[in-house]
Amino acid sequence: MESMFFFEKGESGHRGNRIVRIGTHTGQNQLCLRLRQHFIQETKDRSIFRNNIGRCLLNHSQDSFLADWNLDLTTRKNRLKFKSKIDHKKQARIEKKVSEHLRQNMKFSVFEVLDKETRLLMEARLISIVSRCEKCTSSTHWWAANPR
Helix, strand or coil, rough: CEEEEEEEEEEECCCCEEEEEEEEECCCCCCCHHHHHHHHHCCCCHHHHHHHHHHHHHHHHHCCCCHHHHCCCCHHHHHCCCCCCCHHHHHHHHHHHHHHHHHEEEEEEEEECCHHHHHHHHHHHHHHHHHCCCCCCCCCCCCCCCCC
């Protein structure tokens, strides 16, 4: 019943750490599970946050594996459908890079919001506020904002 703010090393705003992601979940008592899905389990298909960081890494290196990374392998049907298409060793290497990036560069803060509807509404409103803030833009050196 928590919502989270994520902060990335090197990103600042308002003379402090800049919020780079706002996230929540729809289930009850999911904080430990969500943190495990973000920081420990190396699977992009259970965390849009991990999925997006992988996209940034692949885009930054102009890696053609990005097309395969974008395939949703959440369902058994899709895992079977794309089994022969995916280079699973490469995907595991990218998953490891995502984990390293998260663990080395991200911090988070958690706040409790008991009601699911309130939590989802707050998430949407906070994202709106932060996205419109002129002082909360990414730095010019941000690796994902400036692919080479």
